[in-house]
Amino acid sequence: xxxxxxxxxxxxxxxxxxxxxxxxxxxxxxxxxxxxxxxxxxxxxxxxxxxxxxxxxxxxxxxxxxxxxxxxxxxxxxxxxxxxxxxxxxxxxxxxxxxxxxxxxxxxxxxxxxxxxxxxxxxxxxxxxxxxxxxxxxxxxxxxxxxxxxxxxxxxxxxxxxxxxxxxxxxxxxxxxxxxxxxxxxxxxxxxxxxxxxxxxxxxxxxxxxxxxxxxxxxxxxxxxxxxxxxxxxxxxxxxxxxxxxxxxxxxxxxxxxxxxxxxxxxxxxxxxxxxxxxxxxxxxxxxxxxxxxxxxxxxxxxxxxxxxxxxxxxxxxxxxxxxxxxxxxxxxxxxxxxxxxxxxxxxxxxxxxxxxxxxxxxxxxxxxxxxxxxxxxxxxxxxxxxxxxxxxxxxxxxxxxxxxxxxxxxxxxxxxxxxxxxxxxxxxxxxxxxxxxxxxxxxxxxxxxxxxxxxxxxxxxxxxxxxxxxxxxxxxxxxxxxxxxxxxxxxxxxxxxxxxxxxxxxxxxxxxxxxxxxxxxxxxxxxxxxxxxxxxxxxxxxxxx
Amino acid sequence: xxxxxxxxxxxxxxxxxxxxxxxxxxxxxxxxxxxxxxxxxxxxxxxxxxxxxxxxxxxxxxxxxxxxxxxxxxxxxxxxxxxxxxxxxxxxxxxxxxxxxxxxxxxxxxxxxxxxxxxxxxxxxxxxxxxxxxxxxxxxxxxxxxxxxxxxxxxxxxxxxxxxxxxxxxxxxxxxxxxxxxxxxxxxxxxxxxxxxxxxxxxxx
Numbered sequence: 001x002x003x004x005x006x007x008x009x010x011x012x013x014x015x016x017x018x019x020x021x022x023x024x025x026x027x028x029x030x031x032x033x034x035x036x037x038x039x040x041x042x043x044x045x046x047x048x049x050x051x052x053x054x055x056x057x058x059x060x061x062x063x064x065x066x067x068x069x070x071x072x073x074x075x076x077x078x079x080x081x082x083x084x085x086x087x088x089x090x091x092x093x094x095x096x097x098x099x100x101x102x103x104x105x106x107x108x109x110x111x112x113x114x115x116x117x118x119x120x121x122x123x124x125x126x127x128x129x130x131x132x133x134x135x136x137x138x139x140x141x142x143x144x145x146x147x148x149x150x151x152x153x154x155x156x157x158x159x160x161x162x163x164x165x166x167x168x169x170x171x172x173x174x175x176x177x178x179x180x181x182x183x184x185x186x187x188x189x190x191x192x193x194x195x196x197x198x199x200x201x202x203x204x205x206x207x208x209x210x211x212x213x214x215x216x217x218x219x220x221x222x223x224x225x226x227x228x229x230x231x232x233x234x235x236x237x238x239x240x241x242x243x244x245x246x247x248x249x250x251x252x253x254x255x256x257x258x259x260x261x262x263x264x265x266x267x268x269x270x271x272x273x274x275x276x277x278x279x280x281x282x283x284x285x286x287x288x289x290x291x292x293x294x295x296x297x298x299x300x301x302x303x304x305x306x307x308x309x310x311x312x313x314x315x316x317x318x319x320x321x322x323x324x325x326x327x328x329x330x331x332x333x334x335x336x337x338x339x340x341x342x343x344x345x346x347x348x349x350x351x352x353x354x355x356x357x358x359x360x361x362x363x364x365x366x367x368x369x370x371x372x373x374x375x376x377x378x379x380x381x382x383x384x385x386x387x388x389x390x391x392x393x394x395x396x397x398x399x400x401x402x403x404x405x406x407x408x409x410x411x412x413x414x415x416x417x418x419x420x421x422x423x424x425x426x427x428x429x430x431x432x433x434x435x436x437x438x439x440x441x442x443x444x445x446x447x448x449x450x451x452x453x454x455x456x457x458x459x460x461x462x463x464x465x466x467x468x469x470x471x472x473x474x475x476x477x478x479x480x481x482x483x484x485x486x487x488x489x490x491x492x493x494x495x496x497x498x499x500x501x502x503x504x505x506x507x508x509x510x511x512x513x514x515x516x517x518x519x520x521x522x523x524x525x526x527x528x529x530x531x532x533x534x535x536x537x538x539x540x541x542x543x544x545x546x
Numbered sequence: 547x548x549x550x551x552x553x554x555x556x557x558x559x560x561x562x563x564x565x566x567x568x569x570x571x572x573x574x575x576x577x578x579x580x581x582x583x584x585x586x587x588x589x590x591x592x593x594x595x596x597x598x599x600x601x602x603x604x605x606x607x608x609x610x611x612x613x614x615x616x617x618x619x620x621x622x623x624x625x626x627x628x629x630x631x632x633x634x635x636x637x638x639x640x641x642x643x644x645x646x647x648x649x650x651x652x653x654x655x656x657x658x659x660x661x662x663x664x665x666x667x668x669x670x671x672x673x674x675x676x677x678x679x680x681x682x683x684x685x686x687x688x689x690x691x692x693x694x695x696x697x698x699x700x701x702x703x704x705x706x707x708x709x710x711x712x713x714x715x716x717x718x719x720x721x722x723x724x725x726x727x728x729x730x731x732x733x734x735x736x737x738x739x740x741x742x743x744x745x746x747x748x749x750x751x
Contacts, residue, residue, distance in 0.1 A: 001628065073571060074571070075571070075726075076571050076572045076575045076724075077568075077569070077572045077723070077724035077725055077726045078572060078575055078576070078711070078724065079711065080707065080708075080711040081575045083628070086631055087631050088628070088629055088630065088631035089631070090629075090633075091631060091632045091633070092632070092633060092634075092635050093632045093633070093634055093635065094634065094635030094636070095635075098634050098635065100630075100632065101630075101631050101632035102629075102630040102631025102632055103630065103631070106631060182733055183733075184733040184734075185733060185734050185735045185737075188734070188735065219729075220725075220726075220727065220728065220729030220730070221729040221730045221731075221733060222725035222726050222728075222729035222730070223722075223725060223729070223730070224725065224726070230569070230571075230726040230727075231726060231727060336735075338735040338736050339735065339736050339737075339738070339745070340735065341720075341722070341738065341742070343721060343722055344722070344729070344730040344733055345729075345730065345733050377721075378710040378715065378716060378719060378721050379706075379707050379710045379711055381710075382706045382707070382709070382710040383703050383706050383707055383710075386702050386703065386706045387698050387699075387702060387703055390679070392603075392604045392605070392702060392706070393603060393604065393605075393606060393672065394548060394549070394550060394606050396604075396605070396706070397550055397605065397606070397718075398550060398551070400710070400715075400718075400719045401551070401552045401553060401554070401718065401719050401720070403719045403720065403721065404719070404720045404721075404743075404745070438635070440635075
């Protein structure tokens with residue numbers, strides 16, 4: 001299985017992700033040197049922010065618990081081998097609807113989950129940022145779409161998003177940087193079905209190249225996107241913001257697990273305690289940014305409890321780790337007369353956001369969902385048939401021979417922020433001696449109504465497209481919330497800039513900031529938030545407000 | 547159902563070994579899978595042989611002289627404690643779940659039939675496994691281990707996952723297999739590149 005035993009980014013150099021066996025020079029800091037920012041996590045939030053802050057002239061060390069991949073050499077075209085991409089340290093998952101973690105939503109390595117994500121780069125519906133006051137459900141964010149719009153544009157430009165000339169939903173926008181990809185047959189099933197029942201569909205704006213960029217070739221449609229891109233067409237943080245960050249003077253510390261944020265007697269963060277090369281070290285820093293995603297960020301704050309902060313950092317109101325959200329993800333599947341061969345090209349190439357933008361009273365739930373065409377590979381598909389359709393024995397082997405005719409749709413469905421859906425730390429310890437996280441999740445009645453409604457919609461589209469023998473399954477995707485941002489210190493963990501209310505030099509920058517979950521994939525919004533935070537921090541520094 | 551038929555009679559994904567669909571690191575990983583089948587390190591001899599019998603029901607391979615090896619890789623996964631990155635709150639750690647689950651299935655067989663699992667007819671073995679899947683079991687053998695949870699989250703999922711990680715399984719379902727650096731050029735309905743599988747009836751036509 002994919003594994004890297006020793007840190008690679010050491011001795012003044014880091015792997016060159018674009019050239020096999022080559023290195024790029026990297027500035028390195030000593031533990032005693034007090035850097036401007038220690039960032040914990042290098043995914044969509046931390047990796048993007050590391051780049052922004054380094055380019056603004058700050059000294060930055062960014063830590064990642066996982067390896068610094070060399071995609072061209074490390075990544076194999078194989079579902080099983082690539083299991084090393086995911087966070088597989090001990091975790092417990094419970095509640096009435098326990099969420100599958102690991103490969104389902106948790107990356108481990110420089111670039112974070114963007115290394116295995118399916119590259120869907122959608123903006124939020126503008127009204128969702130004020131969904132309480134404008135749509136009557138959920139809660140308002142402390143920032144508006146207007147404030148985030150330029151940063152969506154910045155993130156899309158940085159990732160050279162390939163998208164359609166016009167996207168049917170949301171605010172009018174300028175052209176995507178790169179042209180759209182041709183839609184594969186799995187996506188054309190969605191297109192055909194939507195057109196038959198009279199709703200809009202669109203090719204999905206994707207973070208994979210449709211034309212050359214620097215040393216990276218356009219996407220070759222190999223279809224293993226969820227298992228790491230071996231050609232660098234995928235515009236993960238690993239091949240976009242990280243090389244920029246290093247170029248601008250940031251240090252990336254791979255295979256460096258941060259165990260706690262260190263605090264002074266006066267209640268300010270002084271740096272981080274981290275495990276690398278088999279022992280614990282202390283990095284001094286003027287600011288600490290926690291960017292470990294919705295499970296590890298709350299876990300780190302809770303595990304950093306100390307005399308001054310006995311309930312964990314930034315947790316005076318007890319909100320750290322609460323209001324965790326996922327996206328519900330039921331799917332509907334069927335067989336087409338035509339060959340589909342859904343293993344070709346990115347797994348999701350067509351979408352309808354119809355029910356994200358439908359405010360009619362035909363919906364018996366609040367919130368929204370989008371659904372996308374799907375491209376499961378054999379292991380994932382066989383496990384789905386076995387576990388969810390109870391197929392085993394010769395029936396399973398026989399059913400699997402119809403794989404090339406499978407077509408399916410799956411939603412990204414909004415779930416409500418609820419206090420009891422949360423991350424806590426258990427007594428049990430991991431291999432570093434750190435208390436492990438326990439996640440608890442249960443769907444609300446509204447979540448369940450949304451799921452049922454979406455199954456009806458997907459069924460209608462698939463039937464109209466000509467799919468037969470339909471059946472549905474259950475699944476989930478993404479993690480959000482746990483350290484939500486807000487305007488009121490009483491009911492949020494951080495302010496609108498990701499700055500902790502109680503510890504002024506402690507920041508959070510990842511999906512855990514989300515007060516609500518929306519009905520599209522979160523990565524582009526996380527990256528837009530990180531770009532905005534970078535600019536906000538630079539502006540505050542100029543005013544002497546750090 | 548005991549007979550297996552595939553519409554991809556002539557397709558062998560390994561024929562692409564030396565083509566641009568396979569790169570060096572993929573060849574190394576799959577060569578290891580084909581040639582370095584591990585030996586027993588974690589399960590007891592009894593557990594190993596019971597698992598072989600169970601696997602013959604979950605993924606029967608009467609059509610093959612040399613079945614795709616499954617048990618050795620499960621044993622290796624357990625020995626290395628390669629977990630999926632989480633465990634359900636009502637389940638014990640992965641290694642315990644496997645040991646206890648297999649022992650409980652052995653005990654169920656002896657209790658119901660007065661025989662070892664391998665002595666039962668195929669139909670009786672299937673019936674027992676179905677009962678395990680649906681939690682129709684004697685709690686004295688299982689304790690607090692959820693039988694259905696063990697069956698679905700561990701036993702079935704891992705057995706199926708290992709089988710469909712093997713090139714022979716990719717060939718029989720017409721999957722393109724490894725695809726780097728060369729991916730695919732034709733993406734539409736009923737289109738395929740020359741290096742993809744062709745269905746039997748289409749080949750005949």
